[in-house]
Amino acid sequence: MKKIFIVLCASAMLYSCGGGGAKTEKKDTAATQQPTASANQYEDQALPIIGKSDCATCHKINETSTGPAWKDVAKKYEHTDANVKMLAEKILKGGSGNWGTIPMTGHPALTEEEATVLANYVLALK
Template identity: 55%
Template sequence: MIKQGYQRGLLCGIILLLIAMASCGEAPRPEPSHLKTEDDYIKPLPGPSDTIAATTAAKGEVLIGYSDCATCHKEDQRSVGPAFQDIAKRYPVQDVYIKYLAEKIRKGGSRSWGYAVMTPHETLTTAEAALMAAYILSLRQRP
């Protein structure tokens, strides 16, 4: 009786494995509807933008260069996290958003850009994180 149950379980497992292997050759599935357009992905916030001084942006760029940001972010294309340029398109250059992004950098978070989770960077000071956020938002000013 046990042997017969074992054989049925093994047979079911083999059938499921064959079905799974056969489905691997299917055409790729379309992206989820919430990622279909750039506007849906970026969700730009309204508001005027200030300018960021070149020296401030340069300091932030150096801090990002020495951090682990490049592990998950690229300047102009999505990776594990959003591209820096996409972040700059979403948020107007305003102090409130620089502070908000600085806190996100320090505390980490998720669900702002999908399901990826950003690890906290609590060793950064608030001022350092603000410089990094300012650099990211300065990308909005580029032609």
């Protein structure tokens, strides 16, 4: 229980550090994170989900942030049905240990279908 409280407090502090120029940063982030339409067939479905969720708070396409770069995830895992299912479960339930000590919080507000779209999108980034 104490560890969960510490993780929640640390997450809240990290989230609150975004401050001031958030509007400008989001525009820049969106511009740098959007691969060409032909590069990823899941982009049209994934970007609205990413926009309504907090994915970009910890993840970027090409850079390691709080979480791993999505392209690094795509390099580590082949784009197979089994890996899509595994990654979708991680998105929904959260987890830790695969990319360092910082845990990824679960996203239970997303549907299983949305998590699958996100997993396909990430794994298609080559």
